[in-house]
Amino acid sequence: IEYDITRIDRMNLIAEMAAGIAHEIRNPLTTVKGFLQMLGWKSDLQQYQDYYQLMINELERANCIITEFLSLTKNQTEDLELQNLNTIIQTLSPLIHADALQSEITIVEELGEITDISLNEKEVRQLILNLVRNGIEAMEAGKDLKVKTYMDSDEVVLAIIDQGKGIEPEVLAKLGVPFFTTKEAGTGLGLMICKNIIKRHNAKMDIVTSSKGTTFYIRFPV
Numbered sequence: 429i430e431y432d433i434t435r436i437d438r439m440n441l442i443a444e445m446a447a448g449i450a451h452e453i454r455n456p457l458t459t460v461k462g463f464l465q466m467l468g469w470k471s472d473l474q475q476y477q478d479y480y481q482l483m484i485n486e487l488e489r490a491n492c493i494i495t496e497f498l499s500l501t502k503n504q505t506e507d508l509e510l511q512n513l514n515t516i517i518q519t520l521s522p523l524i525h526a527d528a529l530q531s532e533i534t535i536v537e538e539l540g541e542i543t544d545i546s547l548n549e550k551e552v553r554q555l556i557l558n559l560v561r562n563g564i565e566a567m568e569a570g571k572d573l574k575v576k577t578y579m580d581s582d583e584v585v586l587a588i589i590d591q592g593k594g595i596e597p598e599v600l601a602k603l604g605v606p607f608f609t610t611k612e613a614g615t616g617l618g619l620m621i622c623k624n625i626i627k628r629h630n631a632k633m634d635i636v637t638s639s640k641g642t643t644f645y646i647r648f649p650v
């Protein structure tokens with residue numbers, strides 16, 4: 429399936445405005461969270477402690493949404509640097525393996541010989557992490573998630589191959605729409621951020637999905 433990322437143009441403007449507000453919302457959230465924690469410690473009633481914990485969790489969720497939203501507008505003016513995608517994957521490797529281990533997923537790295545491309549390291553790290561995390565979250569324990577790189581004519585290809593349950597057509601149509609999520613604790617911002625990063629690198633995203641799993645292909649121009 430060929431993916432359309434033009435919608436991100438409009439999103440850029442909205443995200444920039446939202447980033448300013450999001451940043452300001454964080455400070456009061458942190459203050460409230462701190463005092464709730466304190467009250468929770470002081471409270472003798474177990475029932476109240478549960479309520480406090482619930483409030484703190486919800487604040488953390490709000491904070492999570494803001495963090496992901498803010499990362500949309502970050503690094504936008506930073507320059508691209510000639511780098512190898514494999515190097516970035518290798519430095520991310522411990523983090524990815526730790527994430528996978530928690531869900532009893534095995535990460536298989538298949539890094540081919542690829543040429544350097546101009547990229548923003550922070551952004552590409554985020555891109556890989558978001559895709560890998562989605563893959564892990566889509567799978568049951570005991571499955572493999574493959575991270576693969578290779579050359580395809582004049583493109584460097586990153587493939588994230590999961591053995592999850594696949595993506596239904598109605599979900600596929602909404603991927604990357606802000607706050608669209610099918611997960612109970614999802615933010616629905618991961619793929620929107622990915623698409624934004626992909627666009628800034630003049631790359632392309634293709635998704636191939638079936639009931640046996642999903643592969644996200646990211647094609648970077650050399």
Ligand code: ADP
Nearest residue numbers: 562563566609610611614615616617618619642
């Ligand atoms: P979140 O992960 O917070 O839900 P994302 O933007 O990362 O937000 O993903 C949006 C939705 O796309 C997910 O809720 C899920 O339904 C679907 N999705 C993304 N990646 C995969 C995948 N590898 N396999 C199955 N579904 C996926």
Ligand code: MG
Nearest residue numbers: 558562618619
């Ligand atoms: Mg996600």
